[in-house]
Amino acid sequence: MANISVYLNPHASQAMHTFQAEEIKKYFFRQELRFMSPSSEAELIELIQKDKNDGVECIFSIGGDGTAHTIAQNLVGSKIKLLVLPGGTANDFAAQMGTNSNLRKLAGIFHARTTREVDIIKVNDRYLITNGGVGIAYKVAQEVNKFRKDIKFFKNFLKSAGKNAYSLMFIKQIIMAKFEMLEVFMDSPDMPLFDKKIKSPLILVNNQPRLAGKFPVAPQTRNDDGKFNVTIFLHDNKLDFIKASSAFLMGKFPENDKKIIQFETDTLNMVSLNEKDLDFFGDGENFQPSKELNISLIPKSLVVYSSNEDIVLCPSYSLDTIPAIK
Ligand SMILES: [Mg+2]
Structure with a gap:
């Protein structure tokens, strides 16, 4: 039997009606489940600290990327295993780990004990688990978060629009807002550009x-x-950017666009070259604005249940039996 803390974010767009405590208990009936809905981030941090002291083995995150993001801030480097039950808008992290809202499948992944150790990106003092950045997408994240808090209508919009919510807000942003350019000094040993401004x-x-x-x-x-x-x-200019964006909006990568520069690295430093702070968004959340961003990678620092390939199978696991958790 495993000690599991279940954190449910009642503000996540899909969490409350996708996962019911009674249903979860049915699928995890052999486990010791503790359900919690902390009302603030401070309370969540306190509860996770208590989990660590109490030797809790697993944490279930019911909510979106924001919920997993907040929980991960307190789990990086620990051995506690995270299972993401997706109940948010984008659910990027859950999609990457191969978990969805099917409780039978989630229970299967849990009982097979298939986990992956995931790299975490550190942006100044905050951890990023999925994707983030600076520039126009920050405003989209900011707007979605602002509306989410303020307007009941928008909550219903998020529920029905689901994954399209960000696309629609992004389109609105590029059409309506002024086309603004960041001016930054970028430094990374792997950057292919000669001019770092x-x-x-x-x-x-x-x-x-x-x-x-x-x-x-x-x-x-x-x-x-x-x-x-x-x-x-x-x-x-706006037109070229819209052309590039429209490929992404259609689910394609604009392969022949010479104005898109990509590289892989483990260190990146960005400094604003004007008076403006760099507004970073990550995991759908808005980070603390700063003139400088120090970005690094902490390899394999979060243990997450996953159904995807390259899973690390528990040696005692056999396909014929679903082992009970000690
Ligand atoms: Mg990588």
Whole structure:
């Protein structure tokens, strides 16, 4: 029997009606489950600290990328295993780990004890588990988060639009808003550009291929190979940027676009070259604005249940039996 803490984010767009405690108990009836819905981030941090002291083996995150993000801040480097039960808008992390809202499948993954050790990206003092960046996408994340808090209508919109919510907000943003260029000094041992002073509407830092549920921003990127992906958009006018974006919106990577620069690295430093702070978004959340961003990678620092390939099978696991957890 495993001690499991289940954290349910009641504010996540799909969490409450996708997963019911009674249903979860049926699938995990042999385990010691503790259900919690902390009302603040401070309370969540306190509860996870208690989990660590109590020797809790697994944490279930019921919510979206934001919920997993907040929990991960307190789990990086620990041995506690994370299972993501997706109940958010984009659910990028769950998609990458191969978990969905099918409880039978989730229980199967849990009982097979298939976990992966995932690389985590550190951005100044905060951990990033999926994708993030600076530039126009920050405003999209900010707007979605603002509406999510303020307007009941928007919550219903998020529920029905699901993964399209970010696409729709992104389209609105590029059409309506002023086309703004970041001016940054970028430094990384792996950067292929000679001139390190960059003007760009969007710079992405990716730990996995897909952003906001569907955009294949870094098709070759993996979250367990010791590197993260950096994608720089060098389009200097709205029309070119819309052309590039429309490929992503249709689920394709614009292969022949010379203004998209990509590389993999484990260190990146970005400094604003004007008076503006760099507003970083990651895992759908808005980070603390800063003139400088120090980005590094902490290899294999979060243990996550996964159904995807390259899973580390428990040696005692046999396909004929579903082992009981000690
Ligand atoms: Mg990688």
